[in-house]
Amino acid sequence: MADNFCDLHMHSTASDGTASPRELAPLAKAAGLSAIALTDHDTTAGLAACAEACSELGIDFAPGIELSADPTIAKRSSSRSEPEPDTRVGTLHILGLFIDAASDHLGDIQVRLREAREQRNPQIVENLAKLGVNIDYGEVIAEAGGHIIGRPHIAQVLLKKGYVKSIQDAFARYIGEGKAAYARKDRLHAEEAIAAIHEAGGLAILAHPVQLKMGDGDQLAHFIKQLKELGLDGIETRHSDHSAAQVNHFQSLAGRFNLVESGGSDYHGTRKAIELGSQRVPRQVFDTLQATCKRDKADF
Ligand code: AMP
Ligand code: ZN
Ligand code: FE
Ligand code: FE
Helix, strand or coil, X not given: CCCCEEECCECCCCCCCCCCHHHHHHHHHXXXXXXXXXXXXXXXXXXXXXXXXXXXXXXXXXXXXXXXXXXXXXXXXXXXXXXXXXXXXXXXXXXXXXXCCCCHXXXXXXXXXXXXXXXXXXXXXXXXXXXXXXXXXXXXXXXXXXXXXXXXXXXXXXXXCCCCCCHHHHHHHHHCCXXXXXXXXXXXXXXXXXXXXXXXXCEEEECCHHHHCCCCCHHHHHHHHHHHHCCCCEEEEEXXXXXXXXXXXXHHHHHHCCCEEXXXXXXXXXXXXXXXXXXXXXXXHHHHHHHXXXXXXXXX
């Protein structure tokens, strides 16, 4: 059957993708997708335009966001001290799907995350300068041209200036996690991310678990159990960074902890060699998530 696939993880020019929110709809149509979610990093700025374009083309749309969170599980508490930066490894991204972009609380979180980026990004540019790699932060801002400025924009400027051979090379040599110019920015706790997504009426999904760098053993299972206790609704099982064996493993973890499944390509346009729709996520995945979201709301 045609049109039987969805893609529930992608980025637009509102964050670090290269296709505009409107352009994603015809691209999805061409890729044979019947439903998509736009999940820009830390912003809902592209959702309205993408929703409108999807509706014009008869594509079902889930408004989404991808929140960067601290991979240290810590509950909010008055005595909480800032986590030791050097003890943190890996990336924790939490997707919110079927969110209400007008949520005030989610709006406040976006402001906070933007401020974190505004402190972190110039720090990376300074770190690069110490290595003799000189770029102007103004060029990075111009490269982003949108709402959210991220490392891919810094990578693009490094490429333009001839400091690196490719975007990937920029991450491998300078700005990837653990590299000399890297600086962390994650200060939103998982609990806060999940609560904000819930307050916006959405489902909280653990994005690309492989990026937590916890392996496939007990550490990851324990981490997912903790997130479940904080209200996590689902796991992104299919993702461009996951092997077939990992997809199976994450599906078994979803079953074990009673979490719904999501999946997507993490399309970033021309900035990454990833095709829209390439994860061939069954359309049923979208329908199940939507039904779960409606059921959760009915519980209140
Ligand atoms: P930021 O949120 O600004 O720290 O940037 C994170 C984004 O950088 C991710 O969502 C990816 O789009 C991109 N990214 C992270 N690591 C790599 C890598 N090793 N190669 C290419 N892109 C990467
Ligand atoms: Zn990205
Ligand atoms: Fe991510
Ligand atoms: Fe992403």
